[in-house]
């Protein structure tokens with residue numbers, strides 16, 4: 001395969017695959033070649049968000065990007081998580097504001113996210129759509145697993 005993949009310099013493969021848990025547990029969390037095209041599209045979306053919100057370099061922090069299945073299980077991710085396909089990242093930006101502030105600002109951008117989820121009031125999950133699907137631009141919030149997903153971005 002000779003596909004040319006490009007990554008936004010700030011959201012490179014290493015950054016999107018970095019995991020403290022994987023390092024601590026000795027797990028291989030490299031993104032497999034067949035998923036790199038997803039990861040590069042995710043990188044582009046994050047770059048677009050950074051640029052549109054005029055965030056200084058390093059301000060948008062990736063808490064979790066790609067997750068190998070074994071890592072996803074370990075961190076309590078949902079089965080079939082978009083993280084395992086290289087299609088989602090959990091981000092925060094303390095310099096910009098709270099996770100709610102960040103999610104609200106991303107929701108206003110004309111960028112092609114598939115889902116934007118305010119998770120537990122602590123971070124923002126942003127995902128891309130599969131290559132053959134139209135991004136849904138769906139906004140959800142979740143505060144507890146019992147309560148489940150709520151429509152829209154909810155401030156609490």
Ligand SMILES: [Zn+2]
Pocket residue numbers: 083088089090125126
């Ligand atoms: Zn996530």
